[in-house]
Structure formats: structure tokens, C-alpha cells
Amino acid sequence: MKIALVHLRLLRRGGLETRLFSYMRYFSDLGHDVSVIVYKVGQDVIVPENVRLMRVNLKRVPKPIRGPVFNRKLKRLVAENRFDFILSLTRTSHQDAVLAPGNHIGFLKAKGKNLRNPFDLLHIHMEKKAFTAAGSIILAASHMMKEELVRYYGIAPAKIQVLLPPIDNNRFHQGLRANRLQYRQKYGFDAHKNSFVFISTSHRRKGLPLLLQTFQALENQPFELIVAGVKPVNSFLKNVKYLGFVQRTEELYAAADFCVLPSVYEPFGQVVAESIFCGTPVLISHMVGAKEIVSEREGRVIYSYSPEEWISAIRSATQQKFTIDPDFGAHKKIRLEDHMNLLLKLVERKRSASSLSF
Numbered sequence: 001m002k003i004a005l006v007h008l009r010l011l012r013r014g015g016l017e018t019r020l021f022s023y024m025r026y027f028s029d030l031g032h033d034v035s036v037i038v039y040k041v042g043q044d045v046i047v048p049e050n051v052r053l054m055r056v057n058l059k060r061v062p063k064p065i066r067g068p069v070f071n072r073k074l075k076r077l078v079a080e081n082r083f084d085f086i087l088s089l090t091r092t093s094h095q096d097a098v099l100a101p102g103n104h105i106g107f108l109k110a111k112g113k114n115l116r117n118p119f120d121l122l123h124i125h126m127e128k129k130a131f132t133a134a135g136s137i138i139l140a141a142s143h144m145m146k147e148e149l150v151r152y153y154g155i156a157p158a159k160i161q162v163l164l165p166p167i168d169n170n171r172f173h174q175g176l177r178a179n180r181l182q183y184r185q186k187y188g189f190d191a192h193k194n195s196f197v198f199i200s201t202s203h204r205r206k207g208l209p210l211l212l213q214t215f216q217a218l219e220n221q222p223f224e225l226i227v228a229g230v231k232p233v234n235s236f237l238k239n240v241k242y243l244g245f246v247q248r249t250e251e252l253y254a255a256a257d258f259c260v261l262p263s264v265y266e267p268f269g270q271v272v273a274e275s276i277f278c279g280t281p282v283l284i285s286h287m288v289g290a291k292e293i294v295s296e297r298e299g300r301v302i303y304s305y306s307p308e309e310w311i312s313a314i315r316s317a318t319q320q321k322f323t324i325d326p327d328f329g330a331h332k333k334i335r336l337e338d339h340m341n342l343l344l345k346l347v348e349r350k351r352s353a354s355s356l357s358f
Contacts, residue, residue, distance in 0.1 A: 001084040001351065002033045008070060008090050010053075011042040013230075013245075014201065015165065015270045016089050016101060022166060023087065024051055026340050037077060039070055064119060067091055067126050085347045091126035093133040096350050100140045101165070102267040103127055106148040110265035110287060111205075131155050137346070139163040141268040142289030161346075164293070166339030167273045169329050174279035176254035183255035187243060193224040194318045196283070197256035199249055199271050200229040207262030207285065208233070213307040214314065215239055223314060225260075228252055253278035258317060262302070262310065263288050272299075277329055281322040283313055293332050297323050 005024060011017045020036070028034045028050050035052040047053045054077060061069045071092045078086065078094045088095040104123040108116065116124070131138055131153055138160045140146040146162050149155045176183075189195045200206040208227070215225045216237055224239045228249065233242040246252055249271075253259060259275035262285045272282050272290035282299035284291060291301045299322065302313050329335040333342070 001347065002035070002082065003027050003347070004035045004037055004078075004081070004083040004086040004095075006037045006074060006086060006088040006090065006092055006095060008038060008066070009040045009042075010036060010038045010045050010047075011040070012044055016099070019099075019165065020089055022168065022336055023340075023343075024048070026336070035081070035083070037074065039066065064122065067122070071126070071129070085350055087343075088130070091123070091130045093129040093136070095133065095136055097137045097139055097346060098130050098133070099163075100131070100138050100145055100149060100160075100267075102141070102265075103145065103148055103152065105152040106145075106267075107265050109152075128153060131159075137161060139346075141165055143292055144289040145267045163339065163342060164332070164334045165268050165270050165273070166336040167270070167277050167329060167334050169277060169335045169337075172250050172253070172274045172277035174277070174324070174326055176250055177279050179251075180254055183251045187226065187246075187252065187255060188241060189226065189255055190224050190239075193222045193239070194257045194314075195224050195226055195255065196258045196260045196314065197226045197228065197252050197275075197280075198260050199246075199252065200227070201231070203227075203229065203231055203233065205264055206266065207260075207264060207305075210262050210305055210307060210310065211260060212237065212240065214310045217307060217311055218314065223318075226252065226256065249274065250278055253280045256280050258283055258299070258314075261285065261288055262305065264305070266290070273329075273332075273334055276324055279324050281317070281324065283310075283317060293334070297325065298328070 007020050024034055024036055035054055037054045039056040039058045056070055056073045058066050074092055075094045086095040088098040104127055140160050140162050143162055146160045149160055150157055198211060211225055212235060219237055219239050226241050227233050228243045228246040230245050253275045259280055259282045261269055261272060264287055266288040269288040269290040272284055275282050276298050284301055286301055286303045294301055300313055
């Protein structure tokens, strides 16, 4: 089949970009004719020879309106090429299926913002076009996301399928814990403290200010916060360590005692699933969509943004024994192969013009 994958960027960072590479590799390995349609390509990106790269020229287009212009040019590309299936990872309206890794109205409401500037309105307009596109099915990142699309965008539930983000179980797995001490030394973890890892590309939204307050109160106790991400963290706290960008995050999960994510808004939270795959329990807020895969065996969901509540949860969690099933990913159907099998069912059903439900 001729399959087109649509996104704004082809970069080696970010959850959506990682999924784009996984889709590209998986479909091409199965022998499909794969095209990737983007406007920006990272300098370190190598596209496989059997994948066609189609770049949309937006060099002279102001950044705020690149989305609408990209969507207009995508329409022409789709008309010129007879694709059997088009999957979009961004806000477009010319596809057979579109991912909904988040939504802007839900994000604004979670942050308590009612006033919308022109850029907010443009984001919401493009999302509405993407979600209401004729013949296009929406693949929501979690049940929390599906509920928000119904509530805030008026989308019919039948048009939305929940497809949890995939985790590469060849990269993230419990076998890594055999090298736990080695990883702790590699990244400078304190041998005498319980280590809580926080991996983020958006520190404020993902709850770093709350964590800094929490670990300030725990500064003289056997707990440390390990932060990894592109954005620098300036902290005077002696129990907070900033590592910068870490390519092999699976080593951090295996080294840590817990992964923490007190996000104020997180449609899914891929770090949660990645950590559990590596055998490391999680502490997350109730606004993390991945809470639907977390039971008392894998971690705790904390329904508060009070530092006192998080202090209490951290202390008690270190006294609890978590028993993460080695087959967790298979049971939850979030291994890459499970995810792709569900996606391929959608492709095949689209091709045969039958029902689009899983």
C-alpha cells in the first residue's frame, strides 16, 4: 500500500517525533510504500532509502501561520498522489486518521486560562478542522483525551478511538535493571538516597515547580530529584541534580527508584509507560492520562498539587513494595507491536471501506 505519514517536523526528539520514526520503520519493513510529508528535517536525521521524503517549503511563511499554510499545501500533495492511507500526527484536515495527543482547549482549562489570544484561537481552529475532517477518524492518546474531545469539541464518540502511545519494548524493559548500579554511577546518583527521576521537555507544565518545593522540604532527608531535559534547571538545592539532555533515558529509569510526573496537564505521559516497562514505579498527578494504566502494583496517582501531599506520598512510597508484571506491556497492549497491529487493522479496514472501529 501507499502510506503517507504527515507531521510538521522530522526530528530526533519528542514523543510524537519518536512515533513518526517508529511508524516509518514499521510500515516500510512490512514492504509498504511509505512517504513522509513534513516541512522541517533535523540535520542529524537520516531517512531510510526506501522511504520517500516530501518536504513542504515554508521558509518564507511566518511561524504563527505555518500550520494553516502547511495544511493548504498538504491538500495539493494529497490530490497529486494517490495514497491508500494517510495518517497525520498534527493539525491537518486531509487524512484518513489523525492523532490526538492533546487538545488546546483542555490545556487552557487545566491551566485556568479562559482568555484566548489570537494564537490560541488559531490552534483551536486548526484542531477543529482536523477533528471534524470528513472521513477522518481520531486516535486519542487516552480515555481522558477522548472525554475532552467529546466535551470541548462536540465530537461524536464513535468517531474517536483510543490508541495508547506505543513503547519500544526492545529499548525499554526490566532486563536493564541488571545494570542498575552501573547506571547510577554513570549519572551521578547518590548511593545513599532514594532517587526520583523527572524527564521533561516542558518543565512548568509537567510540574517541576511543585517538585522543587517538595524536595526543598526533603533536602536533609534521603531523597534526591534527578532532572533530565533540554531546558536548564537552576536550583540551589543540594538534593536536586540537573543532567541536561539524556539520549538513553531507559538507563535513567533503570537507575532510579521512582519516576515522578506531577503534570498540571498531560494527555498521556509516555515517560510513565517507559518507566514501568523498565520496572520502575511511578508517582503521577491525576491530570496524567496514563493514570489509566497505573494500578497499586505500578505506582500511585496523587490527587493534589499540595507539596505536603507529595512529601507524604514520596515518604510512604519508599516504604512500599511494588510488583510490576514483566508482561505489563503485553497486558496493556502498548508494546510497539501491539500498537502497530491495532493501527494496521485500521489501515486494512479503511482500505476495504468497512467499519473503522478496532
